[in-house]
Amino acid sequence: MEHSSYDIARLASLIIEFYEKISSWEHATVKGSGLTPAQMHAIEIIGQEKSLRMKELAQKMGVTTGTLTVMVDKLEGLGHLERKPHEKDRRSFKVRLTSKGRRQFNKHRQFHLNLAQDIVADFSSADLKIFLAGLEKINSQF
Amino acid sequence: MEHSSYDIARLASLIIEFYEKISSWEHATVKGSGLTPAQMHAIEIIGQEKSLRMKELAQKMGVTTGTLTVMVDKLEGLGHLERKPHEKDRRSFKVRLTSKGRRQFNKHRQFHLNLAQDIVADFSSADLKIFLAGLEKINSQF
DNA sequence: GTATTTTGTTTGAATGTCAAGATATTTGAT
DNA sequence: ATCAAATATCTTGACATTCAAACAAAATAC
Known part of the structure; x- marks a missing residue:
């Protein structure tokens, strides 16, 4: 069209x-969390995945593994996540949230839900469904 | 609701x-432009405004003036924009695009228009209008 | 006319980023 | 089984982004 x-x-x-x-x-x-946007982004992605390789996380974030090494070092030092040796592949690590990181993740997700709630507060139920369908269509086209 | x-x-x-x-x-x-996202963002904002103060640009970008000084130095060196002394206020500069910066701005805006076109290519005219109204409502609520 | 505020710059420190190179390990080919 | 190629991570060097704090110059307030 x-x-x-x-x-x-x-x-x-x-x-x-x-x-x-x-x-x-x-x-x-x-x-307000004391983290940078990039660090929070890492936590958001890891939180959705339980655990994943450095390489996978780098790809999902759109950065190189070199960039990620430093960022994960920092977040590990802050106690938000941890590296565990990969069970099968001894070159690799699995990164996952600690309970502290998990709390941060849940808190941030709740902020997102509150925002989503607020910005469509005066939509009718029907209008919201139409909008959701539109946004879904756009995402699939992207 | x-x-x-x-x-x-x-x-x-x-x-x-x-x-x-x-x-x-x-x-x-x-x-593909050789610029960083932050630099392009500055060009986008200046391009919409003809010319503006460092302070105004910093506010629109959500950064401090200290950050902006360095960025504008860089973009001025690349020939995309220029500082002109403010007519009334001798503390201040007006920043504006050069013709090179203007070309960069127009090119990038065209990319945005092409993207917008693509992502709603299979919307009906009526669906697009509904979606636009929804997005406008959300922006005003934000 | 002096005191305060505003505008922009400079500096120092931390983070984010990539590309290139190093190391260890796995995978594939023969 | 061996050797080459690919893969995963880390390290380093260079530059960009960012802020806060300290500074200088000029405008504004009183």
């Missing part, structure tokens, strides 16, 4: 605005 | 996915 350039420009503009607002919100929210 | 926790969780999850996809896309897109 060929859309009007006006609608497309409006969409681009709304997406940029939305993205920037999320960025600011995330930054401000993370600040 | 009190929504189901299932819908809220789905919304939070879709937003995170959307945000990460934009991040990756932006990062990959900017890479």
Whole structure:
């Protein structure tokens, strides 16, 4: 479907605005935790996966393993996560959250849920479902 | 309106996915320009404003003026923007794009428009309008 | 006219980032 | 079984980003 350039420009503009607002919100929210956004991002990904290799985590985060080594060193030092030798592959480590990291993860996820709740607070149930379907379609197209 | 926790969780999850996809896309897109994401972000903001003070730019970007001094030095050295003394306030500069920076800005905006076009390519016109209205409502609530 | 505030810069410290190179281990080919 | 290639991680060096704190110059307030 060929859309009007006006609608497309409006969409681009709304997406940029939305993205920037999320960025600011995330930054401000993370600040209270004493972690940096990048560190929290690592915790979010590890938290969804139980445990994963350095390499896998690097790929999911879109950084090199060299970058990740330093970041995991730091988070391990802070007690949020730990490296365990891989059972099968002696080159590799499995990274996973400690209970401290798990608490941080759960707290942050709750912030996300609260935000999600707030921003659609005045949507009707039907409108929300339509919006969810739209966003899902966009994500699948991306 | 009190929504189901299932819908809220789905919304939070879709937003995170959307945000990460934009991040990756932006990062990959900017890479081809030789600039860093932060530098491109500065160009995007200046480009929308014609010219603005260091302080104003810092606020819009959510960084301190100290951070900005270094970044603007760098971008000025690359020829993308320039400082002009403020007409009224001799403490201050107005930062604006050079023609080189303007070309960079236009090119990047076109990338955004192309992306916007692509991700809603298979929306009907009516669905797009509904989605736009939803996103606008969310932005205003944020 | 002096005191306060504002604007921008500088500096020092921590983090994030990559590319390139080193090491250890696994996998694949013969 | 051996040797080569691929893989996983770490290390290092270079640069970018970021903030806080300290500074200088100019504007504003009283």
